[in-house]
Amino acid sequence: MATVRDLMSTTLLTVEATATLTDAAAQMDARRVGAALVLNGERLSGILTERDILHAVASGQVEGTRVGAWMTHDPETIGPDERPGHAAAIMLRGGFRHLPVLDGDKPVGIVSIRDLMRLAIDDEAPRGA
Numbered sequence: 001m002a003t004v005r006d007l008m009s010t011t012l013l014t015v016e017a018t019a020t021l022t023d024a025a026a027q028m029d030a031r032r033v034g035a036a037l038v039l040n041g042e043r044l045s046g047i048l049t050e051r052d053i054l055h056a057v058a059s060g061q062v063e064g065t066r067v068g069a070w071m072t073h074d075p076e077t078i079g080p081d082e083r084p085g086h087a088a089a090i091m092l093r094g095g096f097r098h099l100p101v102l103d104g105d106k107p108v109g110i111v112s113i114r115d116l117m118r119l120a121i122d123d124e125a126p127r128g129a
Helices: 021-031 052-059 084-094 113-124
Strands: 014-015 033-042 043-049 099-101 108-110
Touching: 014 021, 014 113, 021 033, 021 043, 021 052, 043 052, 043 099, 084 099, 084 113, 108 113
Parallel strands: 014 033
Antiparallel strands: 033 043, 099 108
């Protein structure tokens, strides 16, 4: 049976809460990712998503704004050995599309709704197609 570890991305984009929102958005765009983990040292303190950036742009508060002002503080997380269905339930209940993966207190990955859909489609796709 698949686990979150099997699906998660381990190539993490991390930023500090003191980084500018513009710099973080540029890094996300360059890496083609929808979320960045916000670290305080080696500990997860938040997550910055495309939706957070959209809210900042809509409010007109982008120039000079820091990541810490718009990130989701203390986001929900999941362990790498949890079931993908549990990750999906957390995301659906919370209304978000990215879930940090922690092994103890250490960020080791991120799982997205796209990762979960890829698993679902692989399970449903006709063999040989």
